[in-house]
Amino acid sequence: MHDERSNDGPRGRHGLGFAGYFGGFWAFLLVLVLGTAGLIGGLALQGDLDLRTRRQR
Template structure:
């Protein structure tokens, strides 16, 4: 799956949440999607949360 397909799926999911669930459902889906993306990137190794810590 490429980035355009993933973006299309995410946009459709947010659209359905907004249409059927209202604003708060839209926000919930958006926040949970961002959390899922972050976790997925960390597990995949594309995002390192410990790379730049100040000492």
């Protein structure tokens, strides 16, 4: 792991903007859903996100 800031946020917003502009609402929604799934899957595979833990109240 590294502590440097990532450029993934601006890249994701540019991707969403292009999809929305050129493809319309459904393309925007598709890119949003696939990007979110990719982020969650990547974090889980990398070990930065543990999907098995639950918060105790």
